[in-house]
Amino acid sequence: MLSKVRQEVEYKTVDFFKYEGYAVTKICEVLNTSRSAYYKHKNRVKPEKEKQDELLCSLINEYHSAFDGILGYRRMAMFINKLNHKSFSEGYIHRLMKVLGITARIRRKKVNRKRTKPEYTKENVLSRDFTAKAPNEKWLTDVTEFSIPGDSRKLYLSPIMDLYDNSIIEFKLSFKNNNYLVFSMFDKAIQKYPDAKPIFHSDRGFQYTGDVFKGKIEEAGMIQSMSRVGKCIDNGPMEGFFGTLKTEMFYGKKFETLEELRGKIVEYIKFYNEKRFQKRLRCMAPLEYRNHASKCA
Numbered sequence: 001m002l003s004k005v006r007q008e009v010e011y012k013t014v015d016f017f018k019y020e021g022y023a024v025t026k027i028c029e030v031l032n033t034s035r036s037a038y039y040k041h042k043n044r045v046k047p048e049k050e051k052q053d054e055l056l057c058s059l060i061n062e063y064h065s066a067f068d069g070i071l072g073y074r075r076m077a078m079f080i081n082k083l084n085h086k087s088f089s090e091g092y093i094h095r096l097m098k099v100l101g102i103t104a105r106i107r108r109k110k111v112n113r114k115r116t117k118p119e120y121t122k123e124n125v126l127s128r129d130f131t132a133k134a135p136n137e138k139w140l141t142d143v144t145e146f147s148i149p150g151d152s153r154k155l156y157l158s159p160i161m162d163l164y165d166n167s168i169i170e171f172k173l174s175f176k177n178n179n180y181l182v183f184s185m186f187d188k189a190i191q192k193y194p195d196a197k198p199i200f201h202s203d204r205g206f207q208y209t210g211d212v213f214k215g216k217i218e219e220a221g222m223i224q225s226m227s228r229v230g231k232c233i234d235n236g237p238m239e240g241f242f243g244t245l246k247t248e249m250f251y252g253k254k255f256e257t258l259e260e261l262r263g264k265i266v267e268y269i270k271f272y273n274e275k276r277f278q279k280r281l282r283c284m285a286p287l288e289y290r291n292h293a294s295k296c297a
Helices: 002-019 024-031 035-043 048-066 073-084 090-100 179-192 211-220 232-249 258-274 286-296
Strands: 138-141 144-146 155-162 167-174 199-202 223-226
Touching: 002 024, 002 035, 024 035, 048 073, 048 090, 073 090, 138 179, 138 232, 144 232, 144 258, 155 179, 155 232, 155 258, 167 179, 167 258, 167 286, 179 211, 199 232, 232 258, 258 286
Parallel strands: 138 199, 199 223
Antiparallel strands: 138 155, 144 155, 155 167
16 A cells, blocks of 8 residues: 555654664654554565555656656656566556655746748648658757856757657757758768658748758758648647757756756767657667667568
């Protein structure tokens, strides 16, 4: 029972202070618990269910600390089940997390950007079909910004996501939100995947609606697709990645410099690609899923 988990915390507190030399009677009085109940608890044989609750609570505390508080109950269940080869339900893990007072950090709302008049636009070819049967079939991109107190600069991140496995196949960070940020990121992706001919989807930001980028898309033999005005959901997975990234490694954190933040973003994208399990990827990380699928092909 979950109440046993709460009691276990109290009894462990008694154990700690008892070995520090304090009287059990006084400790129990302070904790508003029964001395006889404490000794009864110490001498009894624990049921298997209670042992399981305690083990899971220790894992929840361990993973909450190790992953810096980013795991909600669904992802916590995924990590516990995969790393320990178990199949505990999300509801069970959720109840234990509530007992422990553990929750994931809350995602903030997106701030709308100012938009400039485009030189040209494209239709929403992607049409919210975020499924892909093979790598390099559909790519998403966007730019997001970061700022910290005490620094007037901003840091901009421009990534490309492959919808096959939600991996970030390429990205670039810069202190300037300009054409070079997007163009150089795009060029690096083409160098990595020279034969890729995906649908390339973005919003209608100025970098994607200029004639120069249009030429790059055509030269690469890709099909360009753009979100409709004011429809962030048209680029949902990319927006979701930004929200996840900022929730898990930026919001609520303190960074001394933007250079420090830059390094943490690089670390997080590596973690995201290689170690952050996703339920839709059969509880694998993006690159793990890609490698597994290629071996099974």
